[in-house]
Amino acid sequence: MSFPGLLNYWVALILLVCGLIIVMDSRNLVKKLVGLGIFQSAVFLVFITLGKKSDGSAPILDASVSVYSNPLPHVLILTAIVVGVATTAVGLALVARIRRAYGTIDEDEIDDRPEVEPEIVP
């Protein structure tokens, strides 16, 4: 196996772990979403890599093209990217409303507040 070899998979693995650590470790809600984005991109990279053939061209019906990449994983990832964008959008919308309600986007600061429950005085 020549130089690139499994390089893509190693990069994907490192990004996957980095993303997951950011999601779990950061207390800032926006940073959590950033981590989620990195984590998802790592999986996209795996899909894109597995469709690619070395020296493969785009799948076009042409006399000069004999080796071509598998377009299916790439199409799947288009869908998954759309899903990822939608998730980030919903997440950011929630963060915006959390900030309006609490004035902060730090989980620790929100957790420190006592849970207010609408009380009914008997």
Next chain:
Amino acid sequence: MDSLIPALENHLPILQVIVPLLIAPFCMILGSRRLARGIMVLTAGIMLAITLGLASLTLQQPVITYDLGGWAAPWGIEYRVDMLTVFILFTINLVHMLASVFCLGRQDGNLGTAARPAFYTAWLLCIAGLNGMVVTNDAFNVFVFLEISSLATYTLISCGREPLALLSAFRYLVAGAVGATFILLSIGLLYMQTGTLNISDLSRVIAERGSDRTIILALAFFIIGVGVKCAVFPLHDWLPNAYRFAPDSVTVLLSGTATKVALYVLIRFLHDLFGADFGFAEMPLDMVLVVTAIFGLLLVPFIALRESNLKRMFAWSSVAQVSYIVMGIGLGTRLGIEAALLHLFNHAIVKTAIFMAVGIIIARTGTARIRHLGGMAHRHRFASCIMLFGGLSLIGLPGTVGFVSKWVLVTAVVDKGWWWLAIPILAGSLASAAYVWRIVEIMWTKPAVLKPEAPAARLHWVEWLPLSVLAGLALWFGLNASLITGLASSAALGLLNPGG
């Protein structure tokens, strides 16, 4: 008209998904809340009718396949309906129908300022995604529908009145997105080794070529990913707060549908896609699932016992009940799956009824604190009695539906030779008796804490009707278990011997 019905009959599998998906935007476009509510209930009715249509078709022909756009199976997306699919479709669409009616109630104590039409769009998208996950026979399609329903669910939860609903929705979003991405990665690894995405085709290729490290990795990622969505015990963190802060009608919908569909995907992938030989003989999956289930059903009731909020207490109880279903799946035998399916159906009905009763009480009193509930049973007799009946079923008292499924589960563990598993099952039931008894004691025997509400708020028909239907079903299936047991058993048989 005569030619229209047979023509529609061939397209029922796709109609099950496409009807709510296409109708959903209209709730928003028409811009009227009243219209949106009407559309929602009508759609729920149509979906239940489609499910019944599919059920009658599966009686003549055990497996119905539908090629999307006419592209044949391994290349195109295939929808596949068998007994198991119909069983789950019936469960979720029945719950959805009743939850939609319940949602019409004027008083949803937890729904923020009057729901906008978009709320009903999210509601329909959620149920469309769930139905899609059930009927599709394409692994990538499962992921897409999972995300459709999940994104709609986050939106629905964030509609809760208290600001913590936003944070609960956000935490569910992060957990859910990580889980779904794990499932996506698992599907990618499977495609890498097999070159196909069709579930039946995948199972054939995996059986032929045997497993390797990549497929083992795919299985591991899948179990973790779907475990988050099912709220299996150590991965349940998002569920209690999501259920607690969601609007009451949303909790009613989610408790009966969302986790149930994720459990269905678990069953379908383990037995159809990976194959029982690989998951249970080659990999120690039975041990993994059973051990997590034991921890779940023994530890969670104690958390529920210390809970101060009525809604979150029943949410914890959902986590415990999921453990019974996971234990049934983990046994890997036909009886185990039968027990899991029975418990899935029973829990969907009972927990939906309980959350409706809780919703009625919260709407009247404005509080869900357990210590505020003193004497409530005498003020809200109907809702309290249903809650008691549901609680007894959670314990698994003879004569309730909960007894039927726990009995089958005990039979299944004895049948597999793991009779010692009956001990945690019984202990878990005793522990759930403790938290149900705590509520009963406070509601029936303690003095009232709150002043009675000024006008005696009468029950609206949208409140008592779905509740009565659910209670009636629970009572009927509890006393006359043969019908539902027969259905679950033939669904399990159809899963293990396809075509036979």
